[in-house]
Amino acid sequence: MNQETPLAIVFDPIRSDLQRVEDLLRDAVGSTAEPLRGMLQHVLTGGKRLRAAVVVLSGQSLGGAGQTLAQLAAAVEILHAATLVHDDVVDESATRRGRDTLHFRWSTQAAVLAGDYLLAQSVRMVTELERGDILAVLARTLTAICEGEIVQALLGDGSRPGRTSYFKQIEAKTAALFRSAAEMAAMLAAGTDAQINALRRYGLRLGLAYQIVDDVLDIGGRPAELGKPVGMDLRQGLWTLPVLLHLQQAGPSDPVCAYVAGERTDDMLVQAIDCLFSSGALDAARAEAARQARLAQRAVRALPDTAARDGLLALAECVLTRRA
Amino acid sequence: MNQETPLAIVFDPIRSDLQRVEDLLRDAVGSTAEPLRGMLQHVLTGGKRLRAAVVVLSGQSLGGAGQTLAQLAAAVEILHAATLVHDDVVDESATRRGRDTLHFRWSTQAAVLAGDYLLAQSVRMVTELERGDILAVLARTLTAICEGEIVQALLGDGSRPGRTSYFKQIEAKTAALFRSAAEMAAMLAAGTDAQINALRRYGLRLGLAYQIVDDVLDIGGRPAELGKPVGMDLRQGLWTLPVLLHLQQAGPSDPVCAYVAGERTDDMLVQAIDCLFSSGALDAARAEAARQARLAQRAVRALPDTAARDGLLALAECVLTRRA
Numbered sequence: 001m002n003q004e005t006p007l008a009i010v011f012d013p014i015r016s017d018l019q020r021v022e023d024l025l026r027d028a029v030g031s032t033a034e035p036l037r038g039m040l041q042h043v044l045t046g047g048k049r050l051r052a053a054v055v056v057l058s059g060q061s062l063g064g065a066g067q068t069l070a071q072l073a074a075a076v077e078i079l080h081a082a083t084l085v086h087d088d089v090v091d092e093s094a095t096r097r098g099r100d101t102l103h104f105r106w107s108t109q110a111a112v113l114a115g116d117y118l119l120a121q122s123v124r125m126v127t128e129l130e131r132g133d134i135l136a137v138l139a140r141t142l143t144a145i146c147e148g149e150i151v152q153a154l155l156g157d158g159s160r161p162g163r164t165s166y167f168k169q170i171e172a173k174t175a176a177l178f179r180s181a182a183e184m185a186a187m188l189a190a191g192t193d194a195q196i197n198a199l200r201r202y203g204l205r206l207g208l209a210y211q212i213v214d215d216v217l218d219i220g221g222r223p224a225e226l227g228k229p230v231g232m233d234l235r236q237g238l239w240t241l242p243v244l245l246h247l248q249q250a251g252p253s254d255p256v257c258a259y260v261a262g263e264r265t266d267d268m269l270v271q272a273i274d275c276l277f278s279s280g281a282l283d284a285a286r287a288e289a290a291r292q293a294r295l296a297q298r299a300v301r302a303l304p305d306t307a308a309r310d311g312l313l314a315l316a317e318c319v320l321t322r323r324a
Numbered sequence: 325m326n327q328e329t330p331l332a333i334v335f336d337p338i339r340s341d342l343q344r345v346e347d348l349l350r351d352a353v354g355s356t357a358e359p360l361r362g363m364l365q366h367v368l369t370g371g372k373r374l375r376a377a378v379v380v381l382s383g384q385s386l387g388g389a390g391q392t393l394a395q396l397a398a399a400v401e402i403l404h405a406a407t408l409v410h411d412d413v414v415d416e417s418a419t420r421r422g423r424d425t426l427h428f429r430w431s432t433q434a435a436v437l438a439g440d441y442l443l444a445q446s447v448r449m450v451t452e453l454e455r456g457d458i459l460a461v462l463a464r465t466l467t468a469i470c471e472g473e474i475v476q477a478l479l480g481d482g483s484r485p486g487r488t489s490y491f492k493q494i495e496a497k498t499a500a501l502f503r504s505a506a507e508m509a510a511m512l513a514a515g516t517d518a519q520i521n522a523l524r525r526y527g528l529r530l531g532l533a534y535q536i537v538d539d540v541l542d543i544g545g546r547p548a549e550l551g552k553p554v555g556m557d558l559r560q561g562l563w564t565l566p567v568l569l570h571l572q573q574a575g576p577s578d579p580v581c582a583y584v585a586g587e588r589t590d591d592m593l594v595q596a597i598d599c600l601f602s603s604g605a606l607d608a609a610r611a612e613a614a615r616q617a618r619l620a621q622r623a624v625r626a627l628p629d630t631a632a633r634d635g636l637l638a639l640a641e642c643v644l645t646r647r648a
Contacts, residue, residue: 036474086440090433109414109477112436116410117470119440123447124463130456139448146441150360153433 005317010053013307017056018049020070025077028121039102039114043081046099051076051181053315054206058182058199060308061300064189068129072188075125076181079138082118083145083177085111090153091236095228126184134184141180148172160247161239167208174214175207182206198299202312205296210319212289215240217323219273220282225324231269234259241288246281293320329641334377337631341380342373344394349401352445363426363438367405370423375400375505377639378530382506382523384632385624388513392453396512399449400505403462406442407469407501409435414477415560419552450508458508465504472496484571485563491532493563498538499531506530522623526636529620534643536613539564541647543597544606549648555593558583565612570605617644 011018029040055073059065087093088101089111095101103111119142126135152169161169171179182203186196217226218233219242233240243256250257259272276282293316303309335342353364379397383389411417412425413435419425427435443466450459476493485493495503506527510520541550542557543566557564567580574581583596600606617640627633 032471033475036471086436089436108432110474112410112413112439113470113474113477115436116439116443117467117474119443120463120466120470124460124467127456127460127463132451132454132456132459135456135459136448136451139444139451142444143441143448146437146444147356147360150434150437150441151357153437 004321004323007318010311010315014056021052021073024074043085051080054181055185057308057311058185059189061303061306062189062191062195071125075122078118079122082115085115134187137180137184141176144172144176170211174211175204178207179203201299202296205292209289209292212241216285219276231273241285242276242281245284246276246279328645328647331642334635334639338380345376345397348398367409375404378505379509381632381635382509383513385627385630386513386515386519395449399446402442403446406439409439458511461504461508465500468496468500494535498535499528502531503527525623526620529616533613533616536565540609543600555597565609566600566605569608570600570603
């Protein structure tokens with residue numbers, strides 16, 4: 001595996017901008033009463049702030065700056081938090097980022113309401129920017145995320161998706177918000193149509209790379225770094241790219257095939273994971289993530305040569321080489 | 325009890341406008357795939373469309389008309405549906421309007437996602453109006469509704485609220501959306517500040533009257549007309565106005581007091597309800613609803629003398645004298 005590119009390379013130059021985002025997130029929490037306050041603090045603490053960084057760097061790459069960019073970044077992080085809270089209810093997950101989920105520590109009721117509150121706050125913060133065109137992107141993104149979730153959670157008949165529908169799923173689940181984060185920032189920074197499109201493509205490809213790396217880490221990551229055991233997606237029957245690539249070439253007696261199709265014991269899981277390593281499926285998925293990251297980088301090469309553009313290029317490396 | 329004022333008096337003159345709203349709701353459902361389609365159809369069918377009528381009449385009372393007003397009305401009905409779907413998850417209700425709730429017929433997961441989808445659609449439809457000021461009202465309303473729900477569902481320590489906090493609760497739960505429906509319609513119809521304020525007050529008072537009548541019907545309604553047994557709120561420990569008014573004058577051995585404080589048997593419920601009738605608490609709550617309805621009517625008396633204003637006045641009568 002490649003050397004991990006430390007996120008500090010990306011984050012250090014925009015430290016003060018990200019601090020503004022943190023301040024806005026703290027304000028959003030601080031203005032509420034308990035128990036909501038505690039719940040919001042719980043979910044808004046400890047994220048990597050990748051989406052905020054995408055907003056800040058995308059905006060700055062077109063000469064944008066200041067408080068409105070930070071506000072958009074905070075709104076995107078809050079929307080992200082809202083989707084995580086409701087996702088955890090839908091998936092009945094007990095932990096997230098190594099900590100209790102909201103619905104597990106409080107209740108399903110609390111999680112539904114806190115998620116709604118976060119959605120409302122996200123919309124409110126973008127409304128304050130007084131840019132109806134940006135809000136329209138936010139509303140479309142939220143719709144796309146919901147539709148994607150519904151397809152995955154409710155329509156999934158367990159059958160194996162093809163390449164196209166796999167990409168459609170991860171676009172809705174993960175890449176749509178990255179895409180819109182970059183697009184909205186470019187709009188806020190008054191970019192040209194070509195620049196907005198370039199950053200939109202950047203965000204989409206970055207998001208796809210991010211999700212594929214997530215898929216790879218589920219098999220090839222280290223539990224100590226991940227803060228969770230490997231094989232969680234596999235256990236839950238989620239289709240990840242290494243598994244899909246492996247099954248294209250596997251026979252019915254293959255351990256991965258058997259695990260996916262049949263009773264799932266821990267022994268079988270160990271065998272299946274081993275098999276994904278040795279078949280080259282894991283490497284093939286890594287190669288696909290790298291391809292997406294390169295497409296992200298290519299999308300922004302024509303932008304003005306600024307520190308922010310360099311940050312976007314480096315962020316694609318970070319996403320690709322991350323270990324957690 | 326007063327003679328029921330038939331809703332047809334209000335609805336007949338705006339039948340074609342409400343048909344537009346229905347068409348928009350059908351379009352919103354029709355553009356989705358199963359199982360979402362079925363879920364949305366389930367929740368968007370069978371409402372009374374009171375909020376849509378408030379939007380249409382408020383807008384028309386200031387000379388507004390046409391497709392944008394219908395679109396706002398549809399967005400308000402969709403937001404209302406979203407809050408109902410998530411409320412039912414939070415309250416774990418199995419029925420609503422005499423039909424299965426979404427989470428009961430499908431699943432909690434489905435209900436969370438369908439509610440989110442409806443929220444996103446509501447925001448999207450208002451965004452399309454390209455009126456940031458109206459969208460800001462929507463975002464604030466959504467925040468207020470969530471905060472109110474959180475207070476009721478999570479903070480409620482079971483202690484009896486005073487008059488002020490009861491009114492605060494029903495404002496957030498019910499009246500805020502009526503208030504904003506009228507306010508947003510007035511803004512869309514380019515009303516003056518005084519007109520917008522008048523309609524905002526109308527919506528608020530109408531919403532308070534509506535909720536108090538709801539409280540009254542829980543005790544004094546007829547099951548056959550309501551489509552549910554009486555005493556459901558009381559059974560669930562929800563504080564309603566008749567109960568609050570009764571307890572102001574009741575001793576600790578009073579049947580209502582005993583029911584609220586102790587073990588709740590069906591026999592005790594029957595006694596408690598009887599007691600609320602005979603103590604005059606039910607009539608006192610009805611009088612309060614009437615007072616709110618009069619305040620609603622007074623708020624719009626200074627508006628131009630139009631059929632739409634007459635509709636708003638009549639709607640306040642309907643809300644007051646409704647039996648279901």
